[in-house]
Amino acid sequence: MGATTAVELPPEIRDDPCALRRLIRSGGYTGRTGALAMGYVQANLVILPVADAEDFLRYCQRNPKPCPLLAVTEPGDPHLPQLAADLDLRSDLPSYRLWRDGELVDTVGDIARWWRDDLVGFALGCSYSFEEALITGGLHLRHIERGMGPARYTSSIATVPAGKFAGPMVVTMRPFQPADAIRAIQITSRFPSVHGAPVHIGMPHLIGIDDLAAQCESPYLPIEDDELPLFWACGVTPQAALQAARPAFCITHTPAHMLVTDIKNASLAVF
Amino acid sequence: MGATTAVELPPEIRDDPCALRRLIRSGGYTGRTGALAMGYVQANLVILPVADAEDFLRYCQRNPKPCPLLAVTEPGDPHLPQLAADLDLRSDLPSYRLWRDGELVDTVGDIARWWRDDLVGFALGCSYSFEEALITGGLHLRHIERGMGPARYTSSIATVPAGKFAGPMVVTMRPFQPADAIRAIQITSRFPSVHGAPVHIGMPHLIGIDDLAAQCESPYLPIEDDELPLFWACGVTPQAALQAARPAFCITHTPAHMLVTDIKNASLAVF
Numbered sequence: 001m002g003a004t005t006a007v008e009l010p011p012e013i014r015d016d017p018c019a020l021r022r023l024i025r026s027g028g029y030t031g032r033t034g035a036l037a038m039g040y041v042q043a044n045l046v047i048l049p050v051a052d053a054e055d056f057l058r059y060c061q062r063n064p065k066p067c068p069l070l071a072v073t074e075p076g077d078p079h080l081p082q083l084a085a086d087l088d089l090r091s092d093l094p095s096y097r098l099w100r101d102g103e104l105v106d107t108v109g110d111i112a113r114w115w116r117d118d119l120v121g122f123a124l125g126c127s128y129s130f131e132e133a134l135i136t137g138g139l140h141l142r143h144i145e146r147g148m149g150p151a152r153y154t155s156s157i158a159t160v161p162a163g164k165f166a167g168p169m170v171v172t173m174r175p176f177q178p179a180d181a182i183r184a185i186q187i188t189s190r191f192p193s194v195h196g197a198p199v200h201i202g203m204p205h206l207i208g209i210d211d212l213a214a215q216c217e218s219p220y221l222p223i224e225d226d227e228l229p230l231f232w233a234c235g236v237t238p239q240a241a242l243q244a245a246r247p248a249f250c251i252t253h254t255p256a257h258m259l260v261t262d263i264k265n266a267s268l269a270v271f
Numbered sequence: 272m273g274a275t276t277a278v279e280l281p282p283e284i285r286d287d288p289c290a291l292r293r294l295i296r297s298g299g300y301t302g303r304t305g306a307l308a309m310g311y312v313q314a315n316l317v318i319l320p321v322a323d324a325e326d327f328l329r330y331c332q333r334n335p336k337p338c339p340l341l342a343v344t345e346p347g348d349p350h351l352p353q354l355a356a357d358l359d360l361r362s363d364l365p366s367y368r369l370w371r372d373g374e375l376v377d378t379v380g381d382i383a384r385w386w387r388d389d390l391v392g393f394a395l396g397c398s399y400s401f402e403e404a405l406i407t408g409g410l411h412l413r414h415i416e417r418g419m420g421p422a423r424y425t426s427s428i429a430t431v432p433a434g435k436f437a438g439p440m441v442v443t444m445r446p447f448q449p450a451d452a453i454r455a456i457q458i459t460s461r462f463p464s465v466h467g468a469p470v471h472i473g474m475p476h477l478i479g480i481d482d483l484a485a486q487c488e489s490p491y492l493p494i495e496d497d498e499l500p501l502f503w504a505c506g507v508t509p510q511a512a513l514q515a516a517r518p519a520f521c522i523t524h525t526p527a528h529m530l531v532t533d534i535k536n537a538s539l540a541v542f
Binding site for chain 1: 448449450452453456457460468469470471472473474477497499542
């Protein structure tokens with residue numbers, strides 16, 4: 001108890017998604033989840049009142065690459081037994097963001113006091129899962145080796161609207177030498193529930209990105225002369241659509257503070 | 272009988288690989304096989320004396336992308352029951368090439384008089400199969416729409432030698448817009464026994480091709496500004512290795528005059 005950084009967590013908690021959730025639930029860990037419970041699916045969280053949730057569900061269905069829906073709750077039920085038996089969306093993430101009318105109003109460690117009978121929770125797949133598959137497949141991800149996130153861009157690709165939700169697809173870019181690029185497409189194609197195959201390769205100006213460095217919305221690592229940029233749909237897409245839609249009430253995870261599930265990344269492979 | 276062009280063949284022969292082989296066997300058709308028995312695997316043929324065949328078998332094993340071996344005969348046996356019950360390698364191709372010491376010495380319609388007890392036949396997968404899968408998958412192949420073959424190049428990628436067989440990988444190039452390029456990689460990855468996924472994408476100078484037009488060894492169709500070049504290993508690779516190795520005796524198919532099998536292209540998909 002009282003551990004505050006990932007490196008201080010004992011292995012029996014760090015490597016066990018259920019033990020980790022219980023520690024988080026008790027308030028004993030409020031940090032990032034990226035290096036924890038390796039091998040297990042981590043998910044983005046969106047919580048909306050049922051009326052907006054109906055639109056958002058259709059938005060996810062129509063845009064499966066940026067919004068790969070792993071599981072959705074019954075209205076008012078904070079559990080997701082599809083992802084873990086012992087899981088409570090009100091307490092099991094290390095940090096939550098509260099939004100009112102599209103504005104961030106608070107960042108909290110527990111949402112029990114804001115939970116309502118009309119709230120619906122969405123767990124969306126995240127790139128951690130396919131990045132693990134890429135690394136397991138022998139590919140190098142330079143941004144991870146440097147302790148950074150991937151390069152992120154707002155592309156000119158429009159998502160398919162649903163109700164109040166719409167907007168451009170946000171993408172992440174990872175550079176690879178050509179043969180590795182082909183391998184990266186093969187590997188991520190196996191994981192449609194965590195963004196799947198890239199949406200673009202090699203000609204960023206065709207998706208509205210004329211300058212990889214200048215337009216990057218995250219810390220940028222230069223691409224090498226013998227590398228092609230590959231672009232994957234990013235889970236920031238629905239976050240941006242939410243902010244633009246300005247729902248009266250919404251809860252999300254805090255970036256990098258994810259829902260840790262009991263599902264193995266490898267179990268998501270479709271072939 | 273006596274039909275000499277593909278368009279003159281009645282559908283019951285044109286669409287039936289077994290009937291087509293029987294017509295070819297009788298001498299009734301000596302033309303190209305490209306538009307015939309659509310949906311069925313067509314194969315490149317290499318026939319070598321057993322001593323060279325041992326090297327060539329290892330060469331295919333070490334270079335499965337340019338030399339995807341569908342089936343190999345027992346020494347002296349001209350049949351390949353894995354590919355068709357009623358199939359005789361001595362007569363069932365419309366045209367054969369005879370080679371002595373690496374030189375083309377004759378082109379014939381039947382090789383019964385040259386068959387020997389020490390000959391081994393190799394049937395190698397060909398790009399017709401994955402091109403059908405690409406078209407079925409909704410992609411456009413401009414060279415086919417124009418009645419041409421794909422652009423072909425000798426790359427700087429070396430094959431793995433085996434005995435006397437070695438040499439550069441010959442590749443074919445097909446251009447696609449980026450999203451279609453990703454789809455083309457996915458589709459052809461399903462067909463490892465007919466060249467499989469591309470070996471390169473997007474940066475031809477990295478594989479020894481500095482000028483797509485000037486270095487093209489087949490009629491060239493210009494690539495568009497919004498297209499990426501994708502490069503697949505080509506069945507001309509083993510033909511070039513054979514010519515360079517100069518075996519004392521060898522028989523191959525005549526280009527575009529292939530072995531038609533009873534195997535459906537779709538049955539080769541691995542997932």
